Amino acid sequence: MKKTAYQKELTIKAIQKKKGSSNNRKNVMKIQSWLSLFSIWNPSSGTATSIDGDFGSATERAVKNFQRINGMTENGTVDQNVFDKLCKNLKDAFEGPLHSSNLRDLVVEVAENHLKNHPFELDIKGQSNSGPWVRSYMDGNDGSPWFWCMGFVQAILDQAASQMGENFKTLMPLSYSCDTIGNKGLEKGLLIRNQKIRTDPSLVKLGDVFLIRKSTFDWTHTGIITAISGNVIETIEGNTNFQGSRNGIAVMKRTRNLRKSKIDVFSIAPLV
Known part of the structure; x- marks a missing residue:
């Protein structure tokens, strides 16, 4: 593919959590964005949150709600495994298997x-x-x-x-x-x-x-x-x-x- 910018949306540089020493503003905004997007098609999920780059108590609660819904450990921490689940829709759209022959x-x-x-x-x-x-x-x-x-x-x-x-x-x-x-x-x-x-x-x-x-x-x-x-x-x-x-x-x-x-x-x- 020529248009590969989507790949940058699939990763974070380090674990992100409340008061985390490795927190990165752009990574936190990516997490908050995916939490908010998840809430659009899951309006009762309680994952909508401000997209401000600050991993505070509200973002932590939104992450825990997302983890609970997806059967994950509710620790409010986002590592790459949790982020993979957050951005799964994007990966599936761009990299999912195709079956047509023309x-x-x-x-x-x-x-x-x-x-x-x-x-x-x-x-x-x-x-x-x-x-x-x-x-x-x-x-x-x-x-x-x-x-x-x-x-x-x-x-x-x-x-x-x-x-x-x-x-x-x-x-x-x-x-x-x-x-x-x-x-x-x-x-x-x-x-x-x-x-x-x-x-x-x-x-x-x-x-x-x-x-x-x-x-x-x-x-x-x-x-x-x-x-x-x-x-x-x-x-x-x-x-x-x-x-x-x-x-x-x-x-x-x-x-x-x-x-x-x-x-x-x-x-x-x-x-x-």
Whole structure:
């Protein structure tokens, strides 16, 4: 894979605990981030805590709650074994076994794997678009300016293409910009415009990348197409929400209507 920033999210440098001599602010924030992420899909867990880099009594209690839920010794201490459990979803998303035998199915399978592992952003010190999932998709970057929908798409394409011994960067440049990718699609003859799709929806294939168009050369949001039914596509997309925002909070599966939205499609055919 070309996008390997996720690997830095899987380790801590030393044991972290309340009043620990080896405590590291960044490591503590990683622990607090994963505790808070765990609470999103386990709201009764009691693991949500401030992400401030201070391993105090509240963080210790959150760790103990996490340990109890997972059948671990409740000592409030985070060593690498406990941290492995905290960040297991990220590891499973990026390194879990894949079973599909062709690239289009692989793209969908990888996207589904990420979805089921609950990628969410966090708000850290007033900065949205933050946390380990965002940094993993955005090559170590996070914070409010870092809209991460294209980072998510390229992570999925990278993982699937790498499984087949291919390099996704032969299809498109590494970029976080929908405009950059949309214009590259036009340049390479790979971008199918919405007007053409409305005439012939069969042009859209599984694993292709949708781009929501604002104007002729301006696109605002993107995601992976996972199913097609007439004029309706099912998608898995990052940095969205229930309203389909381009600056939402999570990876979600959505439906979109090709006739009601200006949706262009970037074909991944050259990689297939």
